[in-house]
Amino acid sequence: MAHTIREKGKILARVNRIKGQLDAFSKAIEAEGDCYQIMQLLSSCRGALNGLMGEVIEGHIREHIVEADNKKMAIQSGEELIKIMDSFWK
Amino acid sequence: MAHTIREKGKILARVNRIKGQLDAFSKAIEAEGDCYQIMQLLSSCRGALNGLMGEVIEGHIREHIVEADNKKMAIQSGEELIKIMDSFWK
Amino acid sequence: MAHTIREKGKILARVNRIKGQLDAFSKAIEAEGDCYQIMQLLSSCRGALNGLMGEVIEGHIREHIVEADNKKMAIQSGEELIKIMDSFWK
Amino acid sequence: MAHTIREKGKILARVNRIKGQLDAFSKAIEAEGDCYQIMQLLSSCRGALNGLMGEVIEGHIREHIVEADNKKMAIQSGEELIKIMDSFWK
Numbered sequence: 001m002a003h004t005i006r007e008k009g010k011i012l013a014r015v016n017r018i019k020g021q022l023d024a025f026s027k028a029i030e031a032e033g034d035c036y037q038i039m040q041l042l043s044s045c046r047g048a049l050n051g052l053m054g055e056v057i058e059g060h061i062r063e064h065i066v067e068a069d070n071k072k073m074a075i076q077s078g079e080e081l082i083k084i085m086d087s088f089w090k
Numbered sequence: 091m092a093h094t095i096r097e098k099g100k101i102l103a104r105v106n107r108i109k110g111q112l113d114a115f116s117k118a119i120e121a122e123g124d125c126y127q128i129m130q131l132l133s134s135c136r137g138a139l140n141g142l143m144g145e146v147i148e149g150h151i152r153e154h155i156v157e158a159d160n161k162k163m164a165i166q167s168g169e170e171l172i173k174i175m176d177s178f179w180k
Numbered sequence: 181m182a183h184t185i186r187e188k189g190k191i192l193a194r195v196n197r198i199k200g201q202l203d204a205f206s207k208a209i210e211a212e213g214d215c216y217q218i219m220q221l222l223s224s225c226r227g228a229l230n231g232l233m234g235e236v237i238e239g240h241i242r243e244h245i246v247e248a249d250n251k252k253m254a255i256q257s258g259e260e261l262i263k264i265m266d267s268f269w270k
Numbered sequence: 271m272a273h274t275i276r277e278k279g280k281i282l283a284r285v286n287r288i289k290g291q292l293d294a295f296s297k298a299i300e301a302e303g304d305c306y307q308i309m310q311l312l313s314s315c316r317g318a319l320n321g322l323m324g325e326v327i328e329g330h331i332r333e334h335i336v337e338a339d340n341k342k343m344a345i346q347s348g349e350e351l352i353k354i355m356d357s358f359w360k
Binding site: 047050051053054057058061062065066071074075078081082085086088089090 | 137143144155156161164168171180
């Protein structure tokens with residue numbers, strides 16, 4: 001996965017941040033904390049995960065479709081992106 | 091816009107269906123109809139518009155990125171897609 | 181639909197704006213316009229429709245759940261909202 | 271947070287599953303795995319997190335708005351929901 005090799009560290013740091021947010025969410029649930037705060041924590045996770053999804057998809061477009069080694073691989077990567085995005089239009 | 095030339099009729103039919111759904115929504119608002127029904131109408135419009143967005147983006151990936159005439163145009167179309175999708179990750 | 185009676189004119193104006201945006205989209209498709217511009221038009225419609233959905237749902241929460249005439253109606257309006265939002269979590 | 275007290279175990283199990291999915295994602299990034307598989311992992315996380323968000327919001331509607339102890343608290347919980355959902359309409 002060429003584009004994530006290059007951006008590997010950056011992506012791993014973002015995932016770790018999301019895991020930390022989920023830990024905070026779990027702790028708030030366990031402590032029976034305030035519901036609004038709990039929803040805010042989850043909403044932040046959701047935003048962070050969406051942002052990461054966007055980052056990974058951008059890399060896929062740039063490096064696996066536009067910069068594909070050959071037409072056959074560009075077609076395959078294009079169809080992969082279409083399948084991944086399918087759930088966004090539901 | 092090559093891919094919508096080919097699928098022009100199909101896309102126009104989908105837009106007309108969405109306009110019809112919005113007309114039904116306007117009428118229900120004017121008639122001060124049932125709120126649940128009104129929310130369902132709007133939710134259907136939203137689903138239909140998302141589906142259309144998916145269709146147009148699929149065409150863009152296949153015909154303007156994967157099948158671009160040259161690398162320069164593939165890069166441009168790829169960047170356009172990234173800009174359009176930017177709002178999905180918010 | 182109490183809350184849209186109060187805000188009827190405002191909501192109808194927003195729907196009309198979205199219809200106008202869809203007309204511009206149809207014209208661009210018919211004229212075989214630039215694909216990026218076409219995607220931007222559709223993306224604006226989508227944003228405007230999402231905003232309208234948010235407005236209608238806000239009214240529903242405030243006037244049909246929080247300000248329901250009685251508990252039975254609050255329960256019904258709450259369940260209606262849950263059903264409408266179900267598609268957002270897919 | 272009454273509704274999550276009742277459903278505490280269920281919600282914690284869901285969060286743990288999402289953390290497990292994020293671990294699988296991190297490992298795939300570290301191993302420089304196949305990009306399509308990586309996007310699928312992230313897409314599953316996103317779906318699971320959306321589902322959890324829906325679950326928490328449903329509990330909030332049922333127990334903190336509809337079943338609020340008094341009108342003042344119903345209003346507050348309603349406004350909290352509106353603020354949380356604000357990001358969905360962008």
